[in-house]
Amino acid sequence: MSDRRSFLRMAGMGAVGILLAGCDRISQSGLGTRVLGSAEGLNRRVQALLSPSSAMAKEYSEADISPVFHPNGTTMPGTPAYQALMANQFRDYKLQVDGLVSRPAMLSIADLKALDDRTQITRHDCVEGWSAIGKWRGTLLSAVLDHVGVSPQAAFVVFHCFDEMDVDTPYYESVDIREARHPQTLLAFELNDQPLPVPNGAPLRLRLGRQLGYKQAKYISRIELVSSFEDIGDGKGGYWEDQGYEWYAGI
Amino acid sequence: MNASSAVATRGASVTPEPSGTAARLIYRHTLPIRIMHWINVIALTLMLFSGLQIFNAHPYLYWGNRSDQGTAWLAMDAHQDAAGNLVGTTRIGQHQVNSTGVLGVSKGSDGTPVARGFPSWLTVPSAGWLAMGRRWHFFFAWVFVLNGLCYISYSIARRHLQRDMWPTRADWRGIGRSILDHIRFRHPHGAEALRYNILQRLAYLTVIFIFGVGIVLMGLAMSPRMDAVLSPLVEAVGGRQSARSIHFIVAWAFVAFVLIHVFEVLISGVFNQLRGMITGYYKVDAVVPEPVEPAVPADPVVAEPAPIAEDPRHE
Secondary structure, X not given: OHHHHHHHHHHHHHHHHHHHHHHHHHHHOHHHHXXXXXXXXXXXXXXXXXXXXXXXXXXXXHHHOOOOOOOOOOOOOOOXXXXXXXXXXXXXXXXXXXXXXOXXXXXXXXXXXXXXXXXXXXXXXXXXXXXXXXXXXXXXXXHHHHHHOEOOOOOEEEEEEEEEEEOOEEEEEEEEHHHHOOOOOEEEEEEOOEEOOHHHOOOOEXXXXXXXXXXXXOOEEEEEEEOOOXXXXXXXOOHHHHOOOOOOOOO | OOHHHHHHHHOOOXXXXXXXXXXXXXXXXXXXXXXXXXXXXXXXXXXXXHHHHHHHOOOEEOOOOOOOXXXXXXXXXXXXXXXXXXXXXXXXXXXXXXXXXXXXEEXXXXXXXXXXXXXXXXXXXXXXXXXXXXXXXXXXXXXXXXXHHHXXXXXXXXXXXXXXXXXXXXXXXXXXXXXXXXXXXXXXXXXXXXXXXXXXXXXXXXXXHHHHHHHHHHHHOOOHHHHHHHHHHHHHOOOHHHHHHHHHHHHHHHHHHHHHHHHHHHHOOHHHHXXXXXXXXXXXXXXXXXXXXXXXXXXXXXXXXXXXXXXXXXX
């Protein structure tokens, strides 16, 4: 009887082993990843249908704010350019805005504060599964876009960052113009009524109400308007996208 | 549909047994049901394994909207003991156990212990690879949802749901006997075996409409984009981290259902049951194949064999 049981057990484990080995081979193959990745387009289109682009993320109350807003990824960019700015409390910081715009600009935090701003208490959802709630104050990205004048050919806003993820591999991200113009899309300079701390992306980071954490670029140095992001990084629209994560991070 | 085979079996082809007792092969599961059943097996299996991969990216569960440190109700952790060995622990509420080898710490691809929630033999891909786990999960989530919608529509249209699954008053009255039968592992072999008993009906309805619908809704409740319209649902269950916890719990409820389901198949005639769900044909011992008038007249235009539960009750 125990022979039979151990045989069944081995057969069961063998079946699972074959299944998992097969899945691993599919995960490594170009076709397999493309087929499996086809769900991203479906998610993006169906979610846009069910949750319109104008829909607002829930905003929470002061009582809901996380005691510690967990900083993830880079918490201290080591690049000399960033270190020099940090040494002077970012007083010399200027956000470069260029690409497909009519009036390229260099904007200090004071310049940004002069544009329309917004304060919101929203939830941050990491692709890993955890969530944190923080109070963000920042300039509406739409106000910055209006300030520089977006060319009709521009389709995406690319955020170039100070932090290097690897040698010559700076963090970057991108969103489409519609997401960029959403009223909860901010270039945040304050977290919980304090100047944005370095671990959370000082002096300026992106806040999106309805996408996962890896889209919310920290340490932004430059905003570029482009018609396509194919020539940036590995061409997938962001550092994590280049590592295989979905460009559409609404789920 | 294989209408020819369906027509052939309407006359309940009799296969004589050597013993002399007649046994009938009944066309029990239609082709769409069989296809959808096996698609569901594949989708659920891959969603479980890829789901555990996603869970491993943060092997902690919380209630509420936030995941503040120290507030997890379920935690899989790894730490080094005095000898420098990796020790895996699993904590549920206040109860912590050493789960080295399976949860918290298990062998990696090179055989050395690594810190990870669920072991590599329970995740797709086997190595820690969140991006690919998500691809598998979302692809098969669509397979599961579309297959499930087809199944529910088909079952309603063909009255499979109303006739075979919705419990009748007689079913409810027989619940005590049905529980006793299950406890004693006693299963009917005659025509009665064709009819879902009350526990089966309740189990299927629960799995389809509570587990199935629930796990999809809790999955969507984790989507920040969907939360812009689903926040009343998210807040109703306590928050996004609650939704993640419930999603995880329901996934294991599915596993529990499958284990019981497979166990029942094994003890009630595994060959016959498998043949039923693969070829459609299920054998019943025809003690007295009495042709009684159906309580509900069969739809005369159906080209398919009438669903079995239409058979008169033998009680």
